[in-house]
Amino acid sequence: xxxxxxxxxxDALMRGGLLRLGFAIWxxxxxxxxxxxxxxxxxxxxxxxxxxxxxxxxxxxxxxxxRDSPMTYAVDLLAVLCMGALxxxxxxxxxxxxxxxxxxxxxxxxxxxxxxxxAFGVALQTRDERSNLAQSNSRARAxxxxxxxxxxxxxxxxGLLVSSDKVxxxxxxxxxxxxxxxxxxxxxxxxxxxxxxxxxIRAALGNALRVPMPDVRTPTLPFxxxxxxxxALVALLTVFLVTQLRVLFGGESFLMATQGLTVANYAREGxxxxxxxxxxxxxxxxxxxxxxxxxxxxxxxxFRVAGALLLVLVGMLLTSAATRMWLYVRQFGLSExxxxxxxxxxxxxxxxxxFASTMLRDRAYRFAPLTLVATAVxxxxxxxxxxxxxxxxxxxxxxxxxxxxxxxxxxxxxxDALPALIASASKxxxxxxxxxxxxxxxxxxxxxxxxxxxxxDWRTLDVPLMQA
Numbered sequence: 103x104x105x106x107x108x109x110x111x112x113d114a115l116m117r118g119g120l121l122r123l124g125f126a127i128w129x130x131x132x133x134x135x136x137x138x139x140x141x142x143x144x145x146x147x148x149x150x151x152x153x154x155x156x157x158x159x160x161x162x163x164x165x166x167x168x169r170d171s172p173m174t175y176a177v178d179l180l181a182v183l184c185m186g187a188l189x190x191x192x193x194x195x196x197x198x199x200x201x202x203x204x205x206x207x208x209x210x211x212x213x214x215x216x217x218x219x220x221a222f223g224v225a226l227q228t229r230d231e232r233s234n235l236a237q238s239n240s241r242a243r244a245x246x247x248x249x250x251x252x253x254x255x256x257x258x259x260x261g262l263l264v265s266s267d268k269v270x271x272x273x274x275x276x277x278x279x280x281x282x283x284x285x286x287x288x289x290x291x292x293x294x295x296x297x298x299x300x301x302x303i304r305a306a307l308g309n310a311l312r313v314p315m316p317d318v319r320t321p322t323l324p325f326x327x328x329x330x331x332x333x334a335l336v337a338l339l340t341v342f343l344v345t346q347l348r349v350l351f352g353g354e355s356f357l358m359a360t361q362g363l364t365v366a367n368y369a370r371e372g373x374x375x376x377x378x379x380x381x382x383x384x385x386x387x388x389x390x391x392x393x394x395x396x397x398x399x400x401x402x403x404x405f406r407v408a409g410a411l412l413l414v415l416v417g418m419l420l421t422s423a424a425t426r427m428w429l430y431v432r433q434f435g436l437s438e439x440x441x442x443x444x445x446x447x448x449x450x451x452x453x454x455x456x457f458a459s460t461m462l463r464d465r466a467y468r469f470a471p472l473t474l475v476a477t478a479v480x481x482x483x484x485x486x487x488x489x490x491x492x493x494x495x496x497x498x499x500x501x502x503x504x505x506x507x508x509x510x511x512x513x514x515x516x517x518d519a520l521p522a523l524i525a526s527a528s529k530x531x532x533x534x535x536x537x538x539x540x541x542x543x544x545x546x547x548x549x550x551x552x553x554x555x556x557x558x559d560w561r562t563l564d565v566p567l568m569q570a
Contacts, residue, residue: 104135105221105303109296113288115561116295121179122166124561129163129182132299136306151198152189156306158478159185165485170516170566173442174484181481186302187213188474193305194312201470203388216311221300322395325404332390332408335383339415346422373430374443376423380416380450384457387412388469391461406462413458420447435508436496438515441489445480452476490515494522498529507534513541517566 111131115124133156162185165178191209192198193216264271304310387409394401424447427440453473460469494512501507507530512523523542527535 105300112295190305193310325401490519509537
């Protein structure tokens with residue numbers, strides 16, 4: 103019944119476009135349903151982790167309402183899915199301190215299994231509870247007889263009332279048309295959401311479907327098997343970083359002579375690839391640690407040496423990437439995707455620091471839980487700092503120092519940028535201020551027109567858009 107009510111609420115709340123305010127309210131309704139069924143199980147002192155995971159899911163959903171930026175929206179939506187999956191994983195008997203890289207994949211698999219098949223578990227559990235079956239059958243039989251007896255007089259009286267009053271006739275016709283056309287769609291959406299909610303609620307209560315899955319054990323390889331790849335990466339990164347030194351000291355004349363590139367073009371190319379390469383190296387280190395035998399002391403010592411070398415080189419690689427982006431921002435200004443790239447770099451640096459303090463010190467069991475905490479803090483900071491506001495302030499500061507201000511670009515930013523634009527308008531030249539005003543009027547008039555065409559729905563609003 104709780105899942106059915108949640109499904110009906112979801113059908114009403116998640117219509118009209120992006121999953122914003124309506125979706126956040128629906129996530130809150132999910133949590134309320136779980137607490138209403140078994141409050142003691144959620145708030146039990148010996149199992150606060152479940153409450154933390156459910157609270158994290160709700161906070162991530164609130165992030166969808168707190169910011170209007172599309173990039174922040176994508177991060178918050180992914181956070182909702184991840185926290186929801188971890189809630190199901192916890193409901194299958196696991197705890198956060200036992201989280202590993204392997205368990206993250208198990209959590210994703212359990213999330214899919216429970217959202218798709220969790221309602222089956224509810225049905226099977228209900229079938230097995232036969233203590234009140236006779237009483238339930240008698241009630242169902244009584245209700246069925248009551249419905250059969252009530253239908254004929256209801257139909258007759260409805261027909262008479264329809265023929266007696268045109269207003270009531272129109273009301274009945276609209277209800278019939280709704281049930282015939284939109285009603286089917288509403289029933290399907292509510293049923294699908296109720297089905298998903300049933301599995302999630304059951305898992306949140308600690309009764310997730312437990313599908314037998316084989317334990318993934320380390321193959322206990324010797325260090326030589328993984329050392330080949332690790333030291334090959336050391337050699338590759340060393341060669342690459344040497345070329346970066348040549349660029350750094352050679353400057354633009356070196357780039358023009360060797361590659362025909364300006365500093366700006368050089369800075370623009372390869373930044374995101376460098377971030378991705380750093381992530382791949384970190385992932386390789388995690389896999390290499392898993393492949394080694396836990397009791398092979400010599401192999402572990404050799405891994406720590408190779409890992410430390412790689413982490414130093416990855417740190418230099420990230421420094422090179424940051425330098426490239428700084429050169430590009432100095433030349434062309436800051437944009438949302440460039441600022442977000444800096445944010446991703448901060449997360450990678452945090453993951454590297456956690457790796458160095460855990461896996462390189464024989465504390466691999468702490469890597470995944472600490473990374474989870476760091477990621478949660480990172481997502482929260484993304485919502486707090488307002489990336490688009492930073493973009494506006496940086497670019498206005500560049501304009502004050504004599505650089506060109508791109509009014510068209512800033513007018514296309516989301517509602518997150520409006521407070522900073524309004525606060526910084528006095529620092530712009532009259533020409534730039536006039537250009538920005540015209541671009542904002544054009545942009546937001548178009549957005550308002552699109553919202554009117556698509557329906558100005560409160561369920562798709564967020565806080566910055568409400569204030570715009």
